[in-house]
Amino acid sequence: MTTLDYRIPGQATASPSTPPPAEPPRSVDEVLAQSQVESVLAELDRDLIGLKPVKQRIRDIAALLVIDRLRQQFGLQAQAPSLHMCFTGNPGTGKTTVALRMAQILHRLGYVRKGHLVAVTRDDLVGQYIGHTAPKTREVLKKAMGGVLFIDEAYYLYRPENERDYGQEAIEILLQVMENQRDDLVVILAGYKARMDTFFQSNPGLNSRIAHHIDFPDYQPAELLEIGERMLAAQNYEFGTGAREAFDEYLALRIRQPHFANARSVRNALDRARLRQASRLYAQRERALTREDLTTIEAADIRASRVFATSDATNH
Numbered sequence: 001m002t003t004l005d006y007r008i009p010g011q012a013t014a015s016p017s018t019p020p021p022a023e024p025p026r027s028v029d030e031v032l033a034q035s036q037v038e039s040v041l042a043e044l045d046r047d048l049i050g051l052k053p054v055k056q057r058i059r060d061i062a063a064l065l066v067i068d069r070l071r072q073q074f075g076l077q078a079q080a081p082s083l084h085m086c087f088t089g090n091p092g093t094g095k096t097t098v099a100l101r102m103a104q105i106l107h108r109l110g111y112v113r114k115g116h117l118v119a120v121t122r123d124d125l126v127g128q129y130i131g132h133t134a135p136k137t138r139e140v141l142k143k144a145m146g147g148v149l150f151i152d153e154a155y156y157l158y159r160p161e162n163e164r165d166y167g168q169e170a171i172e173i174l175l176q177v178m179e180n181q182r183d184d185l186v187v188i189l190a191g192y193k194a195r196m197d198t199f200f201q202s203n204p205g206l207n208s209r210i211a212h213h214i215d216f217p218d219y220q221p222a223e224l225l226e227i228g229e230r231m232l233a234a235q236n237y238e239f240g241t242g243a244r245e246a247f248d249e250y251l252a253l254r255i256r257q258p259h260f261a262n263a264r265s266v267r268n269a270l271d272r273a274r275l276r277q278a279s280r281l282y283a284q285r286e287r288a289l290t291r292e293d294l295t296t297i298e299a300a301d302i303r304a305s306r307v308f309a310t311s312d313a314t315n316h
Contacts, residue, residue, distance in 0.1 A: 024073050031066045035108040044101045048094050049230070050223040057214050058098065058105070065109045080183045082211040083111060086200075088193035089216025092262030095190045096150065098216075103148040106186060113146035113184065120149070122156040125170040133166040137173045145185055154189035155199035171203060178209045219262050224251050228266045232297065237274065242299035247273075253307050269305065276301040 025031045032038050041062060044055055061083075068081060083106065087095040100117050107115025120140055127133040141149065151157070157167040178187050189196065189206070193215060200207035219227065225248050232238055239247065250269060254260055261268075277297055281289060 025070065026073065028066055028070070031069050031109075035066075035110075037062055037066070037105055037108050040101055040104045040108065044098070048097060049227050050219055051094055051098075051216065054094070054098060054214055054216055057212070058102065061102075061212060062105050062109075065105070065111060069109060080111065082182060082209065083186045084178055084182065084210050085186070085188045085212040085214060086196060086210045087188055087190040087214050087216060088196050090192065090218055090262060092264030092266075093216035093218065094263065095216055096152070098214075099148060099150045099188050099190075102188070103186075106148065111183075112148065112186060116144075116147035118144040118147065118149050119152065121152050122167065122170075125151070126157065126165075126167050128166075130166075133169045134173060137170045141173070141177055141185070145181070148186045148188060150188045150190065153191045155191050155195040158199055158202055160202065171206065175205050175209065178206075221248070221251050221255065224255075224262070224266050227263050228270055231267055231270055235274075237270075237295050237297055240296040240298045243297050243302055246299040246302040250302055250305060250307055253310075257307065257310070270297075272305065273297050273301045276304050 025034055041055075041059060044058065048055070064081070085102070087099065089095060096119060099119075103112070103115050103117045106112045118140065124140055125133070125137045127136050157171055159165040159167055174187065177185060189210070191199075200210075225244070228247055228251075229239070229244070247269075251266070254265060254269065274297070280298075280301065281293060
């Protein structure tokens with residue numbers, strides 16, 4: 001377990017080589033001051049739009065861990081709490097981002113040694129022939145030890161329709177590690193809620209080891225618009241006159257179409273708008289371009305999307 005230095009910078013010590021031991025924390029404020037967990041929670045609030053129930057659940061888990069730290073001072077906790085989790089929701093709802101923040105929280109409170117996140121899918125764990133799965137799975141687990149293992153679309157590990165599938169072997173190894181080494185590894189399984197429910201029904205051993213189930217709701221249109229504005233600002237772009245309204249209309253149409261992926265679809269739409277802006281400016285080869293020209297997404301760059309064309313065709 002990583003030892004954190006809780007001394008105040010510049011604080012006098014009895015000897016340069018033998019600093020006095022830090023007093024164990026006795027209050028919530030002392031644990032928070034030593035761990036700096038609140039800064040991670042603040043980043044979560046600042047960086048992620050919406051997701052209020054998710055943020056509250058993460059705060060609840062952080063509170064549980066803080067109190068558990070204080071209980072340990074009185075010898076009230078003999079075994080580390082189970083912290084394995086399941087994140088369910090549609091694509092682009094912030095599951096990986098929250099998993100990263102969760103890894104930081106667990107590290108700062110001393111529940112994992114490193115606080116890193118290893119994100120994998122079935123292909124990283126399951127082999128294609130006999131004897132291939134176990135070493136692949138163990139190699140991933142070795143990399144994840146001391147941190148958090150995030151398995152996206154975890155339900156693909158189990159394919160009962162294929163009797164020659166080796167996913168069950170990976171699940172059995174995961175089960176063993178989740179139980180026996182839970183003080184050095186936290187596993188987060190993620191995917192669509194309905195598929196994860198079916199997956200757990202087929203694998204009750206996994207379900208029994210998951211302490212926290214967190215559902216990630218879809219973003220509302222106003223939240224998606226704010227996410228889009230933040231994405232543009234991060235790349236030094238902004239909406240021009242009428243472009244914000246055009247993008248709002250775009251979102252209203254796109255949400256109703258297949259394969260909508262929340263923030264991921266917003267990012268893809270803005271990437272295509274930037275391409276159209278670049279083509280528009282490229283065509284004006286002899287004109288001296290201003291900073292405003294180079295940073296502005298115009299309404300035409302949004303409305304050129306085929307989403308609008310598809311909507312017009314449907315309405316007619």
